[in-house]
Amino acid sequence: MSRIAATFARLGAQGRLGLIAYLTVGYPRLDATPALVEAAAESGADAIELGIPFSDPLADGRTIQAASQQALKGGVTVGRALEAASAARKKTEVPLLFMTYLNPILAFGLERFCRAATEAGVDGLIVPDLPPAESVDLRRAADASHIDLVFFVAPTSSETGIVAACRAATGFIYCIAVTGVTGARPELDPALLPLIETVRRHTNLPIVVGFGISRVEHLKALEGKADGVIVASALLDAIARAPEDPAGQVRRFLSDLRRPAAG
Amino acid sequence: MSQATPDTRGRYGNYGGQYIPETLMAAVDELTAAFDAAVKDDGFRHEFEYLSRTFSGRPTPVYRADRLTHEAGGAEIWFKREDLCHTGAHKINNALGQVLLARRMGKRRIIAETGAGQHGVAVATVCAKFGLQCEVYMGVDDMARQAINVYKMRLLGATVTPVESGSKTLKDATNEAIRDWVTNVRTTHYVIGSAVGPHPYPLMVREFQSVIGREARAQMLVETGRLPTAVVACVGGGSNAIGIFAPFYDDPVRLVGVEAAGRGLKSGAHAASIVGGRPGVLHGSFSYLLQDEDGQVMATHSISAGLDYPGVGPEHAFLHDQHRAEYVSVTDEQALAAFHQTSRLEGIIPALESSHAIAYAMPLAAELAAEDLVLVNLSGRGDKDLDIVRGASG
Numbered sequence: 001m002s003r004i005a006a007t008f009a010r011l012g013a014q015g016r017l018g019l020i021a022y023l024t025v026g027y028p029r030l031d032a033t034p035a036l037v038e039a040a041a042e043s044g045a046d047a048i049e050l051g052i053p054f055s056d057p058l059a060d061g062r063t064i065q066a067a068s069q070q071a072l073k074g075g076v077t078v079g080r081a082l083e084a085a086s087a088a089r090k091k092t093e094v095p096l097l098f099m100t101y102l103n104p105i106l107a108f109g110l111e112r113f114c115r116a117a118t119e120a121g122v123d124g125l126i127v128p129d130l131p132p133a134e135s136v137d138l139r140r141a142a143d144a145s146h147i148d149l150v151f152f153v154a155p156t157s158s159e160t161g162i163v164a165a166c167r168a169a170t171g172f173i174y175c176i177a178v179t180g181v182t183g184a185r186p187e188l189d190p191a192l193l194p195l196i197e198t199v200r201r202h203t204n205l206p207i208v209v210g211f212g213i214s215r216v217e218h219l220k221a222l223e224g225k226a227d228g229v230i231v232a233s234a235l236l237d238a239i240a241r242a243p244e245d246p247a248g249q250v251r252r253f254l255s256d257l258r259r260p261a262a263g
Numbered sequence: 264m265s266q267a268t269p270d271t272r273g274r275y276g277n278y279g280g281q282y283i284p285e286t287l288m289a290a291v292d293e294l295t296a297a298f299d300a301a302v303k304d305d306g307f308r309h310e311f312e313y314l315s316r317t318f319s320g321r322p323t324p325v326y327r328a329d330r331l332t333h334e335a336g337g338a339e340i341w342f343k344r345e346d347l348c349h350t351g352a353h354k355i356n357n358a359l360g361q362v363l364l365a366r367r368m369g370k371r372r373i374i375a376e377t378g379a380g381q382h383g384v385a386v387a388t389v390c391a392k393f394g395l396q397c398e399v400y401m402g403v404d405d406m407a408r409q410a411i412n413v414y415k416m417r418l419l420g421a422t423v424t425p426v427e428s429g430s431k432t433l434k435d436a437t438n439e440a441i442r443d444w445v446t447n448v449r450t451t452h453y454v455i456g457s458a459v460g461p462h463p464y465p466l467m468v469r470e471f472q473s474v475i476g477r478e479a480r481a482q483m484l485v486e487t488g489r490l491p492t493a494v495v496a497c498v499g500g501g502s503n504a505i506g507i508f509a510p511f512y513d514d515p516v517r518l519v520g521v522e523a524a525g526r527g528l529k530s531g532a533h534a535a536s537i538v539g540g541r542p543g544v545l546h547g548s549f550s551y552l553l554q555d556e557d558g559q560v561m562a563t564h565s566i567s568a569g570l571d572y573p574g575v576g577p578e579h580a581f582l583h584d585q586h587r588a589e590y591v592s593v594t595d596e597q598a599l600a601a602f603h604q605t606s607r608l609e610g611i612i613p614a615l616e617s618s619h620a621i622a623y624a625m626p627l628a629a630e631l632a633a634e635d636l637v638l639v640n641l642s643g644r645g646d647k648d649l650d651i652v653r654g655a656s657g
């Protein structure tokens with residue numbers, strides 16, 4: 001069983017909502033990532049999403065845009081992201097997923113990228129500008145390297161779109177919580193719970209909710225409904241508030257998010 | 264050239280496609296269906312043609328540029344006068360078509376990106392005419408260099424939203440427009456300004472722009488009794504070029520796309536995607552792209568804001584690989600020289616974008632024989648560029 005499947009099986013057995021922490025590789029400093037992964041894993045993250053920055057992140061709001069630009073300026077490359085993942089893997093056994101746009105993967109080479117990611121200990125891939133209909137080549141490369149390829153459903157998805165994502169995905173289904181780009185938001189969209197129910201009818205894969213998730217109340221509201229949440233911009237915002245102590249910020253933020261939810 | 268009609272997912276050979284976030288997928292499907300229905304609908308076609316005639320000022324003439332012809336000393340040089348369109352460029356053709364389509368789909372809010380401001384002005388103009396809400400994203404660097412167009416858009420009632428991110432030019436304005444669309448997709452139609460983006464945009468933009476080539480082909484036959492030897496157009500995203508090229512696909516006519524070489528291809532400061540780039544994915548489609556080894560999109564430079572874009576429409580990538588069209592490049596300096604030459608010799612002040620096409624057409628005409636014809640798409644007029652030219656001339 002893959003690390004991702006094993007993690008959700010365990011979470012399911014415990015009746016716990018999984019928490020996935022998103023970190024932009026090379027943010028706030030080029031060499032920061034492995035230590036931040038370790039801090040996140042020790043502070044309640046059940047899996048880590050590692051964002052490989054792209055120059056034109058068109059599904060991302062201001063927080064991830066700014067982190068990406070800073071990381072790129074700091075010298076992050078796909079090669080360095082692979083090294084960071086590899087170093088992080090030595091510190092923790094939680095699932096690691098790469099999240100990046102298609103072009104850096106294309107430039108690296110789809111097969112070469114999937115192979116290198118697996119060798120680095122990465123378990124899954126999330127590519128926000130790759131819909132199922134365009135995914136044949138990356139799917140083949142991911143399968144050859146035994147790496148999961150996650151797809152999205154959104155509040156605007158048609159039934160056909162939901163079915164296509166559920167057919168195409170391995171690992172989990174990424175359920176976008178808002179009609180919009182990434183970025184912390186105060187409220188959950190009321191349409192989210194019905195969307196999760198619809199997706200549930202089409203798949204046995206875990207359903208993970210992301211975009212806008214930033215508060216304890218969000219986690220509480222999703223407990224028993226979704227299988228996991230992804231916290232991205234809110235975590236990067238916390239790092240940005242005290243970039244001299246990113247690991248401390250990651251620990252504090254995730255523990256605060258977890259404590260009341262864990263009861 | 265039947266493959267120039269893309270497959271159902273918008274593939275021209277390997278190029279094109281729909282590389283977009285899931286949030287936009289349903290909207291793009293809806294748009295595809297609405298566009299397919301509209302082009303088959305006589306009512307829609309009549310409205311487009313009627314307004315093209317009475318509002319945009321079509322047909323635009325073809326014009327024999329005698330003194331440039333004499334100067335070049337070879338083939339006759341002709342201009343297709345898109346500079347005479349309402350709002351001063353070919354951009355109005357696409358803006359009109361897409362806004363009519365948005366109305367059919369019941370979308371009351373229109374967004375657009377703009378580089379030179381010509382597309383933004385065209386969209387703001389059509390939105391004013393129909394009373395639609397209009398927001399235009401524009402890089403702050405472009406707002407500075409095309410200030411008159413910013414003022415025009417505001418006069419027309421549009422909101423112009425400055426974009427501070429990235430290179431602060433057209434690419435970043437496009438990113439921001441796409442983010443707006445992702446957020447407001449239920450109420451909003453995004454009018455892309457060139458033959459780029461996910462399917463069906465490249466096809467749709469070609470459809471609305473190919474009026475240029477249809478008119479020009481018929482007009483050249485009337486005026487000269489033959490087809491041009493070569494058709495030359497500047498290529499930013501590629502809309503004016505695809506619009507004039509497409510109706511000539513089945514003819515023995517050379518098609519030449521002119522990209523912006525900026526300070527020279529070797530300088531790295533250019534915007535020549537086909538000549539200087541390699542295939543990749545940006546803004547929803549797979550096509551030639553200026554990118555570094557790591558797949559990061561590169562900063563571009565051109566004196567002409569409308570050509571200052573790292574990508575190019577997928578149909579051009581296909582035409583290039585099929586050798587059906589040739590792609591070349593012209594520097595800032597050469598374009599400026601053509602700008603001055605055309606102003607003085609023809610009494611026509613061309614847009615800096617179009618000046619790139621003229622700059623290539625002159626030496627091309629010189630190589631050809633006197634009975635040959637070189638047709639240049641004069642995509643727009645140069646009023647918007649006077650400050651830049653004045654600055655560059657010192």
Ligand SMILES: Cc1ncc(COP(=O)(O)O)c(C=O)c1O
Nearest residue numbers: 381499500501502503569616643
């Ligand atoms: C006059 C003119 N010509 C050409 C262009 C380049 O765009 P395209 O390649 O889509 O025709 C622009 C873009 O702003 C323009 O204003």
